[in-house]
Amino acid sequence: MLEEKKNDFISRAGTGMTIVAWMAFFAMLFFMFEDVLLQRSNPNQNITTAVNGYQKEVVLQRNVYGHYISNGTINNYNVVFMLDTGATDIAIPESVANKIGLKKGQTVFVKTANGDAKAYRTRLDRVAIGDIAIDNLRATILTNITGDEILLGMNFLKHLEITQKGQLLTIKQ
Numbered sequence: 001m002l003e004e005k006k007n008d009f010i011s012r013a014g015t016g017m018t019i020v021a022w023m024a025f026f027a028m029l030f031f032m033f034e035d036v037l038l039q040r041s042n043p044n045q046n047i048t049t050a051v052n053g054y055q056k057e058v059v060l061q062r063n064v065y066g067h068y069i070s071n072g073t074i075n076n077y078n079v080v081f082m083l084d085t086g087a088t089d090i091a092i093p094e095s096v097a098n099k100i101g102l103k104k105g106q107t108v109f110v111k112t113a114n115g116d117a118k119a120y121r122t123r124l125d126r127v128a129i130g131d132i133a134i135d136n137l138r139a140t141i142l143t144n145i146t147g148d149e150i151l152l153g154m155n156f157l158k159h160l161e162i163t164q165k166g167q168l169l170t171i172k173q
Helices: 002-041 094-099
Strands: 050-052 055-061 069-074 077-083 090-093 107-112 115-129 132-142 149-152 161-165 168-172
Touching: 069 149, 090 094, 090 115, 094 132, 107 132
Parallel strands: 077 149, 090 132
Antiparallel strands: 050 055, 055 168, 069 077, 069 115, 090 149, 107 115, 115 132, 161 168
8 A cells, every 4th residue: 555655656746747847848948939039020139330430330130021120229218119211200109108208298190000099299318229329309109009119210210321232221320
């Protein structure tokens, strides 16, 4: 009887250890796969700036969906930008604006890809991708956008020289 209980305990312990091992294996796969997906959606997570004389240059790689996504900063807060030449202003989801402490100004109504929306004007002290930075820019806080990506519109991009070739976008200031 004692031998039976001992064997039963060992069997249950072995089953438990097997379950724990499989859970650890799947957790490891999840975290590895998450990094791969993040790198595919934003290949520009670590921006480097080349300096040639007085000119700064950042090169962005297009993501698997055909967009230029890049890490950057607004008022020294880390953010993720999607470069959008079709956007007049920098467009910030309301949730991101709240996180980084932007003040809502004048209420406006705008037309977006998601339809007509209520929005708010705001001012940004500094917007940067790598060491390329523009100060004192107008932006729009949008109430109808979800997610964390900020549309980096023409009021930022018009100050820069932009060249696209193949999968790369070169930005010079």
